[in-house]
Amino acid sequence: MGFTTGLLGGITLTTSLLYLSLRLHTDNRSHQSALLRQQSTLLQNIVAPPPPVPAPLPREVRAGVLESAKDRWNAELERNVRSVQNVDxxxxxxxxxxxxxxxxxxxxxxxxxxxxxxxxxx
CATH class of the missing domain: 1.20.5 (Single alpha-helices involved in coiled-coils or other helix-helix interfaces)
Structure with a gap:
């Protein structure tokens, strides 16, 4: 193995190990940060709970002709099934x-x- 090959191999190995260890360190710190943020939020909610969120307003959506026809069909079908179920x-x-x-x-x-x-x- 020559000087150049050994030098390039050593640089590649060193930078790979450095990159992997920095990446692991960064991932660990971000995970710890998320855990600390979660614990802080939990403690703040125990001490001063947030105000309740108001219920969302109901949304009215007009049904189209096809939906109205389906609803009428289903209502008639339910009525017929109930009449058959109620037969003695x-x-x-x-x-x-x-x-x-x-x-x-x-x-x-x-x-x-x-x-x-x-x-x-x-």
Whole structure:
């Protein structure tokens, strides 16, 4: 290894180590500074708490035609779902059974009349 190569290698190694150690020192100091600032703020808030922040004013945004249509659709859908949920299914089942039995009795009575007429004609 020649004089120039050794000199350049030594300078590179020295500056790299110097840069890394300064960078580490700077990062540590900024971290310590942030911690001290945080602790100072906490202590100040304990001694003299800041005034409460007023609530933000509500913002009114006018809905467009599409949003209004969506809202109406959703309201109608909710109303229909609630009506289906509020149905007394046992009562509805009894009503359906009664209707089917009435239709069955009529059909059976008509078929019985047809059988009786056919037997009377024979």
């Amino acid at each position: 299914w046992e009562e509805w089942g009894r009503w359906a059974e009664d209707g089917v039995s009435r239709v069955w009795r009529r059909a059976f009575a008509k078929s019985q009349e047809a059988v009786d007429r056919a037997a009377g004609n024979a």
